[in-house]
Amino acid sequence: MHAQAQPLDNTQAGDTKPGRVVRLYTPPATITGKLWNWRYLILRRLTQFGILAMFFGTARYGWEVAGRPLLSGNLSASEFMGVIPMADPFAVLQQLLTLHVLDKEVLIGAAIILGFYALIGGRSFCGWVCPVNLITDAAAWLRAKLRVPDFCNLSRSVRMWALILSLALSALLGVAAFEWVSPISMLHREVVFGAGLGLTAILGIFLFDLLVVKHGWCGHLCPLGAFYCLAGCATQLRVRFDDSTCTRCVECVRVCPEPHVLNFKQAADKGMVTSGDCTNCGRCITICPEDSLSFDLKPLIKQHNLNASQQARRPA
Amino acid sequence: MEARRREFLLKTAQGAALAACGGFIWSHLVRQEASAAVLALRPPGALPENDFAAQCIKCGQCANACPYDTLKMATAGSNMPIGTPYFEPRKVPCYMCQDIPCVPPCPTGALAKSLKDINKARMGLAVIDEENCLSWLGLRCEVCYRVCPVKGKAITVETHPRQISKHAMFVPLVHAEHCTGCGLCEQACPTQEAAIRVVNPKLVQGKIGEHYRLGWKREDQITQDFGAAPTPTEPADQAVAPKKAPGMDTLNQGIDF
Structure with missing residues (x-):
């Protein structure tokens, strides 16, 4: 059910490539170089804050474009410009399991969002949209600074159990079980509509990630993340992996919040990161000293692989 | 093979046990949240x-x-x-x-x-605390009646004896059949704490049950064999049509206009 690869297996197994000098990542000295290196981080923060700001402005100040509310609602369900409905497909799935008939707006909205992530986004909700990512990234950053040791080990499959449980409990209790207590929903709702005690749940997540388990919430517990792992596993946008230039310096594995997705053997085989657990955060791309990683579309990667293999077969 | 099977079963049992424990706490949390809904x-x-x-x-x-x-x-x-x-x-x-x-x-x-x-x-139902309602205490208030958007239906004002005073009290009464629960009355109530409040009908509304018949009401009249009473051929209202000029009562009787 779940990839259990240990991140450092690659090096421990003596998987370094012979005959190439292993260079480690050196941060650029210039400001422009730094900004370029942080490009995905900056873009991710812009989308995360931008989406929250649009929700907030529409709710609080009644932002309108051409007389239509800009983005009304929150991440659970919303409407863009009074036309395009959007909805959290996981919340809708839970609601459907309570055996209630929902109006078509929310079903269309959920289909739009699910379609987007299934075709293009993959699990990028977690890295690019979810506001909890801001909290957990801050915790992970501070954790690295303080060199906090692991308090205990937690299997990444716990989130799959949480996913199953939220669906089963929805059917049993007659309400969307995760949506009712989701700290993610609490956070964006209380940012958009006014703060309350939900922010203490967020503080709890921050402390858990900081002091208890590394990447504890997003990487181990969150059933919504698990849902997008499954929903986005056939996405067309992937991190391309160029095996010919890779020196196995494992800098990418070190910064990846889901390090098991960087399985070099598999990645070399397919020419890309294939696991649905990848959040498309782009950390690995910007840190790679050899530029072996980049965002690309699956058909293009396959074409590239085909060309490469044909070239390899041709006698020199 | 035997060892692997054993390991698999144990792992599954561990996961299931964790899920069950988590499930208990989780469902308790959700049910507690849902139970607050009545407020x-x-x-x-x-x-x-x-x-x-x-x-x-x-x-x-x-x-x-x-x-x-x-x-x-x-x-x-x-x-x-x-x-x-x-x-x-x-x-x-x-x-x-x-x-x-x-x-x-x-x-x-x-x-x-x-x-x-x-x-x-039907967002809720207005209920009156008669012990703290100014009108029910004998003062002239009726603010709730005046602000009610379904005036004269959701809230009516009825006369009521005012103890030893010769003047009647005008007391507000809420009629659940028409009350939308909008709460304009609760907002407007001039008492320190609102004497009329909108609440979930489930908290206050009774139900007499199907077996009661209010025989003195025309629509509830029943016959000896518990069937519905036949509708009277001549409406009672017509029979007692007032013969007096409109506006005439005991106070202005006998005055020649």
Whole structure:
């Protein structure tokens, strides 16, 4: 059910490539170089804050474009410009399991969002949209600074159990079980509509990630993340992996919040990161000293692989 | 093979045990949240509470559409089910917009789009604390009656003996059949703490049961064999049509106009 690869297996197994000098990542000295290196981080923060700001402005100040509310609602369900409905497909799935008939707006909205992530986004909700990512990234950053040791080990499959449980409990209790207590929903709702005690749940997540388990919430517990792992596993946008230039310096594995997705053997085989657990955060791309990683579309990667293999077969 | 099977079974059992423990706590949390629902006054057109709890996705589009900022989204720890829309009439009542702008944005149908007439909304029921109501204490107030948008139907004013005074009291009475629960009365009530309040009907409304017959009411009359009474051929109202000139009563009798 779940990839259990240990991140450092690659090096421990003596998987370094012979005959190439292993260079480690050196941060650029210039400001422009730094900004370029942080490009995905900056873009991710812009989308995360931008989406929250649009929700907030529409709710609080009644932002309108051409007389239509800009983005009304929150991440659970919303409407863009009074036309395009959007909805959290996981919340809708839970609601459907309570055996209630929902109006078509929310079903269309959920289909739009699910379609987007299934075709293009993959699990990028977690890295690019979810506001909890801001909290957990801050915790992970501070954790690295303080060199906090692991308090205990937690299997990444716990989130799959949480996913199953939220669906089963929805059917049993007659309400969307995760949506009712989701700290993610609490956070964006209380940012958009006014703060309350939900922010203490967020503080709890921050402390858990900081002091208890590394990447504890997003990487181990969150059933919504698990849902997008499954929903986005056939996405067309992937991190391309160029095996010919890779020196196995494992800098990418070190910064990846889901390090098991960087399985070099598999990645070399397919020419890309294939696991649905990848959040498309782009950390690995910007840190790679050899530029072996980049965002690309699956058909293009396959074409590239085909060309490469044909070239390899041709006698020199 | 035997060892691997054993390991697999143990792992599964461990996962299932963890899930079961988590499930108990989780379901307790959800049920506790849901149990607070009886205190919440919902937007117009809200489905019965169980269906509403299942269908509301907590997106707040109803609250965004409300022009008076009546609707709030419950925060965690607010003694309301987390994230659901509600309103507090003493702060901001529902002004019963004729076009009901809060209902169409609801994407899930938790607010029923079949509600076209705001007077048919049933957000709650006004109840009067007769011991602290100025009118019931014998003063002239009737503010709730004046502000009621369904005036003369949801709240009526009835005369009532005023102990040793010669003048009658005018006391407000709420009629659940017409009360929408908008809360304008609760907001307007001049007492320090509102003596008329909107609450979930489930908390206050009784039900006499099907077996009672109020035989003195025409529509409830029954015959000896418990069948419905035959409708009278001649309406009683016609039989006692007033013969006096309008406006005549004991006070102005005998005066020649």
